[in-house]
Amino acid sequence: MVRRRKKSIILWTVFFDSSRPRSLGRKVPRSLAIRCPTVEELEEAVKALGFEYEVHKDKKYPRTWFQDSCQGYVKIYKSPDMSITRTKLLKMVAEKLKEIRQRRAK
Numbered sequence: 131m132v133r134r135r136k137k138s139i140i141l142w143t144v145f146f147d148s149s150r151p152r153s154l155g156r157k158v159p160r161s162l163a164i165r166c167p168t169v170e171e172l173e174e175a176v177k178a179l180g181f182e183y184e185v186h187k188d189k190k191y192p193r194t195w196f197q198d199s200c201q202g203y204v205k206i207y208k209s210p211d212m213s214i215t216r217t218k219l220l221k222m223v224a225e226k227l228k229e230i231r232q233r234r235a236k
Contacts, residue, residue, distance in 0.1 A: 137208040138205050138207050140203050140204075140205050141203060141204050141206060142191050143167045143168065143172055143200045144156065144191045145157040146224050147164070147167060148160050148163035148164055149165055150200075154193060158220055158221065162225060162228060166199060167200065167227055167231075168202075169201075169202035169203070171231065172202075172203075172204050172227065173185050175227045176204050178230075181206045182206070182207045183204050183206050184204070184205045184207070185202070185205075186202060187202045189201065189202055
């Protein structure tokens with residue numbers, strides 16, 4: 131019997147950090163990014179969008195393993211019927227993160 135892994139997409143907090151240049155990991159435009167997002171905020175955004183996910187708080191982004199800021203990631207599991215691209219997913223999560231940050235600021 132062959133076991134198949136669930137397909138997944140990893141979203142590092144660094145992907146959404148407006149203080150980082152794209153060369154150090156930011157994946158979304160600055161207009162959608164927020165300053166140093168937390169894993170908790172990322173988890174809240176993914177949960178609000180209704181995805182199945184797993185949180186890893188203590189992991190560091192490999193490219194900047196020596197820095198302690200903005201660490202951790204959320205792994206989103208894709209179901210076979212989900213036809214969303216990584217880019218579209220990043221934009222959806224970034225918009226939700228921005229909304230969460232604005233709600234907390236009030």
